[in-house]
Amino acid sequence: MSNILTSLENISLSIAGKKILDNVSLTIKSGQIVTIIGPNGAGKTSLLNVFLGLQKAQEGTIFRSPHLCIGYIPQQVAIDPHLPLTVADFILLAKDSSHERLSQVTADVVASHLLEKPIQALSGGEFQRVLLARALIRQPQLLVLDEPAQGVDVNGQAQLYQLLEKLVKQHQFGVLMVSHDLHLVMAKSDQVLCLNQHICCSGSPEDINQHPEYRKLFSTIESESISVYTHNHDHQHNLDGDICPLIQQGKACGTGGQHHG
């Protein structure tokens, strides 16, 4: 298909003998939001790093459509207080950026009023929007976000995801994101992957939503509106030693039989 932006096939990664990713595959098309969820240490960030070429996987292939321009929002950006940098300076540091597009992208992410502020003086939500602007200034076909709502208050999180959804509709880029904010993210995503070293289950938010574990999680979060994220989803092993989900819903068992290698 022509609108496939990128696909990862059978990615496996070990660091110092410890398995981080096991046979992970995924595909992203333009205009599609793919969200990776999973417990801490599930390998979510590692998967993004492998995809971005920041880390090399031992096995698997990565396909990218030719000249694919990626906008990236890293998980942690701490800028040394000794570095005097305004928001405008920061966005213009992006490779191939231009002054002409600066006002456009900052208007897109509602950050025009921040341009002359020192980057260290921004709130969590403002900073994430500025990171988004820096990603957008390069007119990417694919946006990769590593926990974009980190350090953002609850209202800000909802706004951020709404903004992202609006931008995807407007520009038709693909989105690959890692998130903890299930309740906000699920509804906006076209596909949700649950990662715990391997892909436990994947599918549309509705499919995932029917998963009893997620139902439970979802209702808890919605009733309390703020909740500590607990990821109870786990798997069992069949007699062959293959990993299978507890309940066969969504796409189970890494689309079947892959673990036999």
Add this chain to the structure above:
Amino acid sequence: MDDFILRALFAGILVAILCGALGVFVVWRRMAYFGDTVSHASLLGVSLGITLGITTHLSVLAVAIGIALLMIVLQAKQRVSNDTLLGILAHSALSLSLVIISLTKGVQINLEAWLFGDILASSNQDIMTLCITTVIILIALRFIWKPLLSLTVNENLARVEGVNVTLVSSIFTILIAVTIAIGIKVIGALLISSLLIIPAAAARYLVCSPIRMVFVSMVIGIFAVCAGMTSSFFFDTPTGPAIILSASFIFSLLFIYNSFKESNS
């Protein structure tokens, strides 16, 4: 004024310009200890040069660049933590240098000049070398400015955007090594890295853009050189230490000024 004082002043100003331009990155990238390591290890270049009968200019330069590149390679391997690695390299090279000197018969070396600098001994040839090197380094820095600043802010972000991080940081490391190698003769192996750091740290209190921080730290460095040389002229104090003390004095004033400003706002 005597010729040798004018030459010394000129040499000091050139080194201050170089250190101002590169020092801001040393501060932003927290490479203070890296600068110390290269400068201490460069003394190995001095003793090798004397023992092998090569111009010390060249041998110091070669050792500084060699040590800097060695550190890049070893840091990439990440077997030992960074500051441990720097400590091992700095003092092993320094010790090796002293051992080599002691084993070389019939050689007199003015160690103090290399440790604390001998700015008053700057020759016309030294000034020429400094001039050319300064121009080359500033041009090179101009070329890598944007990618270097970008990877200083966030390395992964720069890498994903297509910056050749390894190439740019290697070029920067070599620029630092060359600056230290030519600065040692003027300001001394023990003091050169403070000329990289103090003016840049002081400049931070006065500016709100990266490029201005470069120019202001150059100006502060030049001011410190002039003040240090003046005090050395009138009170007969050692020049290198007087320059560094002047820079620290400027830093302290700005630090206090800034503390007052912050507590009032």
